[in-house]
Amino acid sequence: MGLYLVTGGAGFIGSHIVEELVQRGESVRVLDNLSSGRRENLASVQDKVDLRECDIRDLEAIRPVLEGVDYVIHLAALSSVARSIEDPVSTTLVNLNGTLHVLLAARDVQAKRVVMAATAAAYGDNPSLPRVETQMPQPLSPYALTKLAGEYYGQIFHRIFGLEVVALRYFNIFGPRQNPQSPYTGVLSKFIVAYLRGQTPTIFGDGEQSRDFTFVTNVVDATLRACLAPAAPGKVINVGTGRGSTLNQTIAFLNQILGVQVTPQYAPPRVGDVRHSTADISLARTTLSYEPRVSLEDGLRRTVAWLRTALS
Ligand code: UD1
Numbered sequence: 001m002g003l004y005l006v007t008g009g010a011g012f013i014g015s016h017i018v019e020e021l022v023q024r025g026e027s028v029r030v031l032d033n034l035s036s037g038r039r040e041n042l043a044s045v046q047d048k049v050d051l052r053e054c055d056i057r058d059l060e061a062i063r064p065v066l067e068g069v070d071y072v073i074h075l076a077a078l079s080s081v082a083r084s085i086e087d088p089v090s091t092t093l094v095n096l097n098g099t100l101h102v103l104l105a106a107r108d109v110q111a112k113r114v115v116m117a118a119t120a121a122a123y124g125d126n127p128s129l130p131r132v133e134t135q136m137p138q139p140l141s142p143y144a145l146t147k148l149a150g151e152y153y154g155q156i157f158h159r160i161f162g163l164e165v166v167a168l169r170y171f172n173i174f175g176p177r178q179n180p181q182s183p184y185t186g187v188l189s190k191f192i193v194a195y196l197r198g199q200t201p202t203i204f205g206d207g208e209q210s211r212d213f214t215f216v217t218n219v220v221d222a223t224l225r226a227c228l229a230p231a232a233p234g235k236v237i238n239v240g241t242g243r244g245s246t247l248n249q250t251i252a253f254l255n256q257i258l259g260v261q262v263t264p265q266y267a268p269p270r271v272g273d274v275r276h277s278t279a280d281i282s283l284a285r286t287t288l289s290y291e292p293r294v295s296l297e298d299g300l301r302r303t304v305a306w307l308r309t310a311l312s
Contacts, residue, residue, distance in 0.1 A: 002070030002112065003027045004227070007056060007102060009049075010037030012178045013117070013170075014075045016220045022048045024224075031056070031065045032076065041177050056098030059105065066105040071227045074102050074116040077147070080184035081121060084143035085272050095146035096153075103157045103165070113164040114154065115226045118236065120171040120212070120277050122148040129244075130212075130280040133169070133236050141272035151236055164233035166226045168219075171240030171279045175216030175299060176306035188213060188250060188300065192307050195258055205269035207248035212240035212278045215299030218292040225288040232287050240279025241292040253300055 004021050008014040009030030014037065021028045022045045030042065033055040042049055052065045056076050066072070077095045078084065084091035099116065106114045123131045124138030139145040154165035174188040194201040222239040226232050245253075251264050284290040294302075 001026065003029060003068055004071045004073060005029045005031060005066060005069040006073045006075065007031045008037060008075035008077065010034060010039060010041050010051065011075060012041070012175075013173060013216060013219060014073075015041035015177055016175070016216050017073060017075075017223055018042060018049055019045055020220050020224065029065065029069065031062065036179060036182065056101050057093055059101040062101055063105050063108070066109045066111065069106070069109060070112045072102065072106045072111050072114040073223060073227065074099065074114055076102075077117065078143070081141045081143045081272055082270060083184045084141050084146070088142035091142050092146050095143070096149050099150035100153055103153055103163065107157060107161050107163045111163070113166065113227055113233065115166045115168065115223055116150065116154055118151045118167040118169045119144060119147040120169050120238070120240065120279065121274060122151070122169060123274070123277065125275055129276055130242065130278040131238060132280045133238060133283055140274060155234065155236075158234045166232040167236045168223060168226055168239045169236060169279075170219060171212035171214050171238065171277060173214050173216055173219050175303055178216075180307055180310060187211075187247065188303065189307070191250065191254060192300075192304055193311065195254055195260070195262060196304075196307055196311055200262065201251065201264045203247050203251075203264045203266050204273070205266070207251070207264065207266065208246050209273065210244040210246045210276045210278060212242070212244050213250065213296050213299070214240050214292065215294040215296070215302070217294055221293070222284055222288055222290045225290055229288045235283070235287060237283050237287060238279040238281055239284055239290070240281055241296070242279055242281045243296070244276065244278030245296060250296075250300075253297060257297070257300055257304060
């Protein structure tokens with residue numbers, strides 16, 4: 001028990017975490033500037049959540065929001081690789097400066113723990129697969145760099161100030177509420193929207209790049225475990241499923257699920273992209289007792305069902 005603060009709590013992943021915390025009877029505060037987050041994402045829990053519209057780029061503005069908080073789940077970020085290439089300054093101000101502000105404010109209110117969203121993108125094109133946390137990072141985009149630097153800041157706060165910080169390297173997360181309208185949204189959301197609108201999905205490159213597509217409820221589970229697991233502080237931990245799929249395979253799954261035979265169109269590869277990404281989740285298993293429960297196929301079915309309603 002305690003007071004949880006979820007930064008980015010009105011966003012895709014954040015709103016699922018907030019719902020689960022409310023379900024468990026926890027007290028929850030949300031810090032969100034509603035740039036990509038939306039009030040509607042919290043509709044099911046709106047009376048039970050204290051939503052503070054606030055921006056992590058402003059340290060003095062966020063200090064009062066952290067008053068009395070025990071656990072900070074820090075998700076607020078600009079989360080797109082492509083966007084970070086177009087506008088590295090905004091990505092840096094939000095992801096790096098913003099993370100530093102959250103850490104400073106958490107330290108000053110003596111929060112019990114900060115669990116922060118880091119990224120699989122930190123591994124870049126390191127040739128060894130699956131990704132193990134001990135591998136040398138190799139950020140290939142401003143996005144990956146800002147997230148990796150945020151991780152390092154977390155570890156420094158842990159060492160110097162004794163703040164309990166856990167960084168979770170999320171792999172490609174998908175599911176309901178991943179914004180179907182945004183050009184920067186995840187690839188599976190884009191694919192499904194194209195299917196449902198009768199458009200042709202576009203693959204950047206040959207479609208043989210792989211990702212460890214992770215359904216959002218798996219990530220909620222890992223994140224909440226990281227708030228309490230005794231051995232987690234100071235660690236960087238992968239959160240994925242341990243299984244990689246190529247984009248061509250995801251198209252085949254969607255054809256099956258939707259009972260159609262769509263052939264994607266292929267476009268030139270996206271700059272700054274990683275080729276392959278699959279998580280080794282041994283550390284999450286041992287440290288967090290985490291086990292992914294929803295498979296890619298089930299997750300795709302649930303996402304299709306949600307998008308059908310959301311787009312109608
Ligand atoms: C994603 C996340 C990022 C996270 C990282 C962790 C999103 C938007 N980004 O980055 O926050 O930290 O995983 O692994 O969820 N693609 C297409 N067609 C499209 C869109 C994308 O072929 O219409 C391709 C991309 O070129 C890329 C792959 O799909 O090869 C995945 O792209 P994307 O969903 O944007 O995610 P990542 O860049 O892997």
